[in-house]
Amino acid sequence: MSSDLLAGRRIVLDCRLLGMGGAGRVTELLLDHFRDEPPAGDWILWGSPERVDPLVFPGAIVVPWSGDPRTLFGQRDLFRVPGGDVVLYSHQIRPLRPGRSVTIIHDTIPLRHGGTPMRRRLKRLYFRAVARASDRVLTDSEFSRECIERDLGVPRERISVMTFPSDSERAEAVARLREELGQEERLLYLGRFAPHKNLERLCRAFAASEFAARGGTLLLVGGWDDEAERMRAWVDAERIAGVEVGPTTTDAEIDRLLASSRALVLPSLEEGFGLPAFEAAASGLPVAASRTGAMTLLGPEQAALFDPLDEDAMREAIDAATSQPAGPPAPMETSFADVVLDALRSALGARA
Numbered sequence: 001m002s003s004d005l006l007a008g009r010r011i012v013l014d015c016r017l018l019g020m021g022g023a024g025r026v027t028e029l030l031l032d033h034f035r036d037e038p039p040a041g042d043w044i045l046w047g048s049p050e051r052v053d054p055l056v057f058p059g060a061i062v063v064p065w066s067g068d069p070r071t072l073f074g075q076r077d078l079f080r081v082p083g084g085d086v087v088l089y090s091h092q093i094r095p096l097r098p099g100r101s102v103t104i105i106h107d108t109i110p111l112r113h114g115g116t117p118m119r120r121r122l123k124r125l126y127f128r129a130v131a132r133a134s135d136r137v138l139t140d141s142e143f144s145r146e147c148i149e150r151d152l153g154v155p156r157e158r159i160s161v162m163t164f165p166s167d168s169e170r171a172e173a174v175a176r177l178r179e180e181l182g183q184e185e186r187l188l189y190l191g192r193f194a195p196h197k198n199l200e201r202l203c204r205a206f207a208a209s210e211f212a213a214r215g216g217t218l219l220l221v222g223g224w225d226d227e228a229e230r231m232r233a234w235v236d237a238e239r240i241a242g243v244e245v246g247p248t249t250t251d252a253e254i255d256r257l258l259a260s261s262r263a264l265v266l267p268s269l270e271e272g273f274g275l276p277a278f279e280a281a282a283s284g285l286p287v288a289a290s291r292t293g294a295m296t297l298l299g300p301e302q303a304a305l306f307d308p309l310d311e312d313a314m315r316e317a318i319d320a321a322t323s324q325p326a327g328p329p330a331p332m333e334t335s336f337a338d339v340v341l342d343a344l345r346s347a348l349g350a351r352a
Contacts, residue, residue: 005345006041012084014094015047016069016077018055021192021222021248022275023091023106029164031055033337044082069093073126086347088340092130102343103134104162107144107272107293108151113196128152135347138162138340140273141294147272162339163294164275167282168331170255174283175329177259185216187288187322188261190254190276191268193223193231198290198308202267203240205314211262211322212242218265221246221257258283263321269308271295277303282331288314288321301327 015031017024031045034057043060045052052062063082071077074093081087086100094103111124131137131152137159139145145159187206191197199220206218223231225247232245249257258264264280264287271293278298281287287303289295296305304317304324 004040005348006039006341009041009086009348010044010084011041011344012044012046012063012082012087013060014088014090015045015052015055016065016067017090018047018051020069022273023104025275026104026106026162026164027090028055029167030337030340031057032167034060037337039337039341044084046082086135086344088344089134092127094130096129096133098133100347101134102136102138102340102347103130104138105130105144105148105152106140107270108147109196109270109272111151113269114194124151136160136343138343140164143293144272160339160343162336163332164273164278164336167279168329171279171282171284171329171331174255174259174285175326177255178284178326181256181260183262183326184260185211185214185322186257186261187211187216187218187318188257188264188280189218189220189222189266190257190264190280191222191266193220193227196269198267198269199231200234201308201311201314202265203235203238203243205267205311206243206318207240208311209315209318209322211319215242216262216322217242217244219244219246219257219261221254222248224248258285261285263288263318263324265318265321266290266295267306267308267314268292278332282329284327284329286321286324286326288317302330 015027018027038058044063045060046063047065049062049064070093074095078095078097081095081097089103092105111120131154137154145161148154148159149156206212228245228247235243258280264285266274266277266289268290274293274295277287277289277295281298281302289303289305290308291305304320306313306317
């Protein structure tokens, strides 16, 4: 589809989740690409200037925003969305504002995990409203595409699958840092501490592993403050030795942890993509991961895959990954940004 559809159009890119987990990291990857290859159109980057300014690409302007994008299920910002011809929302928690839009629905996991049955039903209604309000939907994997089609009733042809690129410069920098720091006997988890992340099983599997018996530790990083407090209390109550719980941290500290850990583990019951697993593998760090979502695309030389409901299988994968030496960086190149831009063109063309 011709890029002329973007030329001269005002395109709003929702950057409010920068620094807030996986959705923020996806936005960062997109901005990194646009700095190297600025797209057509007049781009408005809507988010915290502190987060957005270092990532601005030529021709884009920043519209300042502050707050929590999750407040009132995203509707606090209903009348704060900058005006434009099309809006690219970076997460399914978005203002239900009319107008041309493309929404990244990373997965439908919240409809099955976490909260009460009533809350999950309300989430289903909300997710369906988000899908109806979007001209196009972007998602992380074929697995998520099938879930969105099934759970939200979105026609398959309106859903595009993005395959996220690895940041080759970052992967190589982490590999160099590994040579400088060396590796500690640490198993690393990066991500939210939500119920579907399966962290209680992970802690029990770790405690039974040979890696733990040799004095290895498990570090859980990335939970929001309330999640970290609950997880820390559970670990203390269960008296599981060797498990440390940390909150979200800086990109620089994450790179240091990826460089100095023995392996990364991602034990989710479901995962649309599993970005931490791919970024760890890109840096050469061995991975133990659930056999779900896009993580099944990781090769046997990169990851030991397991059934997330089987603690013995998880334990074996932990021991396999932590026994494997780190390899050279192996970043993955994709047409991620092209898929995003084509979705925006489709949204503009659909109502032209």
